[in-house]
Amino acid sequence: MQHALLKVARKLLATEGLGKLSTRRIAQQAGTSTTAIYSLFGGKDGLMEALYLDGFDRLEAALQAFPEDDADHPVQRIVTLNRQYRVFALEYPQDYAVMFERGIPDFQPSSVARLRAWQSLRPLIQRIQEAQRSGFLLHQSPEALAMTLWVASHGIVSLELAGYFPERLEAQAMHDRMLRDLLDPDRTLGTLP
Amino acid sequence: MQHALLKVARKLLATEGLGKLSTRRIAQQAGTSTTAIYSLFGGKDGLMEALYLDGFDRLEAALQAFPEDDADHPVQRIVTLNRQYRVFALEYPQDYAVMFERGIPDFQPSSVARLRAWQSLRPLIQRIQEAQRSGFLLHQSPEALAMTLWVASHGIVSLELAGYFPERLEAQAMHDRMLRDLLDPDRTLGTLP
DNA sequence: ATAAGAAAATAACACTGTTACGATACTCCT
């Protein structure tokens, strides 16, 4: 039953959106009653946390198994991975809202869920380290660069989902431009005061 | 009455948050009935749009009147403006959610509201143009650079509000680092394939 | 088989947005 409820919740989130995601509807479509959600998840927030974690499972899977050309430049691979991040967000905008945009009022993921969330950055950190082993991007720590790239990709995707940048090509071009700027290895300007 | 309702809604949004912002509570605290919201705003979404527009009024005001040292480097002024953007977001996180993070399910601002939103970028574009008149940042169009900087600042702020980056200093440092990277005038890497 | 525990159905409570129905109050035109 636990699995059925989560499956229905995931489908309803994708098809109807966050606004229509109610305990009654989920329970009904799963063929049970709302109390099941309280027995098995401890309430709606518990089910939302399961949804939150499920989203990160799928995000990390999407980042693990992406079309990778071995002939690619190691820095180019990082660009590809960030593009894949954007593809995921545009494909699952409701999940993205739950994971990164406080889509459910007064819902805060638990600390273990937060920890799980951070692990989704590992494919990116890994590829940065590979690039560094090839002699690129040596001037930054892998974690710091990964977070910077993540922030940039999230910035684009979040505003795009909010309705700014209606044209996908424009958002994509800006995304690429930002990635290029942030991965530029020959930076000459000193620290700003 | 229109003004009283909006004022109460603004206060409730700041104090109680998006989850507790209900028509009944707003009407009661304004000393009227919920039907007033329908007469004067056409429903809750209309009131939310008024809140949306009000948020951009206050954002643009915060960006217009920020502490500016005339001795600052013109590029440094752009950094200061972006820092002020982050200050606004951290001070009004609920308004920020309405404006930039689809905080209200199934609410879409009208096209005129969207147009108003874009105008908030004008102080930034203006200062970029001033910097260019001084011979800096000549290699980019002012609008494109403004959007890029906006995306970066939004990326930081949005993830910070979502609970990632619990330490403000860390977020601030990353913000500054991204701004520095994106404003670096001596970029040498060519376009990525 | 029986006791103990978890799981789920029913029904209720306090909320939510929205709408019909009146009753005002206000504007505007003759």
Add this chain to the structure above:
DNA sequence: AGGAGTATCGTAACAGTGTTATTTTCTTAT
């Protein structure tokens, strides 16, 4: 000034929400 027309708003209702007792069902272990 007086009346027509419209905008405004209070009351009450409807459908839907999360949540919680209470009761029943079912599973599981001894």
